[in-house]
Amino acid sequence: MKSYDMQYVKMLLLQHLLLILMLPLCRSSTTTDTMITPKKPLRDGELLLSKQSKFALGFFSPQNSTLRYIGVWYYTIPEQTVVWVLNRNHPVNDTSGVLSTHTCGNLLLHRGNTTTTHLPRDRCDRYGRCGPNSNCDDMGPEFECTCLSGFEPKSARDWFLKDGSAGCLRKEEAKVCGSGEGFVKVEATKPPDTSAARVNMNMSLEACREECLKECSCSAYATVNVSGSGSGCLSWYGDLMDIRELPEGGQDLYVRVDAITLAEAQKQSKDL
DSSP states (O other): OEEEOHHHHHHHHHSTTSGGGGSOOOOOTTOOOOSOBTTBOEETTOEEEETTSOEEEEEEOOTTOOOBEEEEEETTSSSOEEEEESOTTSOBSSTTEEEEEOTTSOEEEEETTEEEEEEOOOGGGSTTTTOBTEEEOTTOSSOOEEEOTTEEESOHHHHHTTOOTTOEEEOTTOOOSSSSOEEEEEEEEEOOOOTTOEEETTOOHHHHHHHHHHOTTEEEEEEEEOSTTOEEEEEEESOOBOEEEOSSSOEEEEEEEOHHHHHHHHHHHHHO
């Protein structure tokens, strides 16, 4: 069993489908391996644990399924609670799955002796590339950073120069406390940094929404368990850091917005 610290957990979730796995890992008492390499892969049955054993990364099977997926889950919660899935659309049919890296740093998922997924690194790999309250999308043709709905660039000059590191601020005129505010869904994301997020496993998604709406400082919410139909409540307070759009899979994130932004989003949804 291998381990890495919490900073790498956050970076794993930021970097497209866990691409940071090629970086050095912290040494544990049960192995001498210090990094995942082409010669030292992560095999089905092995786990990566955060230093405080809060998160685990490895292969798993959802309930009522024999297919194997690579995911991140809360290690200390008795019921396996998956918060991220790597190969949602490319499951492995048996326990022969192996996760490794190419010599140039790309992430490889093997089934037996066959490479089933080859994922290159991209512009959104670096933690905080687009700053707070923004979405990083490497498929963007010109600039990978986009402010979330209801937000605007903190520095218009930096944004024009394609430097999104300062992130975005809520629009000055926006009122999001007791003024008809609501939530806009951002689909297919790697959710924000969860290091300071709150978790409640006993809430439905609707109850999570109602609880978040009650607290003016609650900026977003999402389901905790992304396997199956989803369960639990994950909520964020303050700035949202490290959101990125994913080409496949991903998690729905519900971001708090003012009444005007909410109405605009609802109109666009109806027009579609």
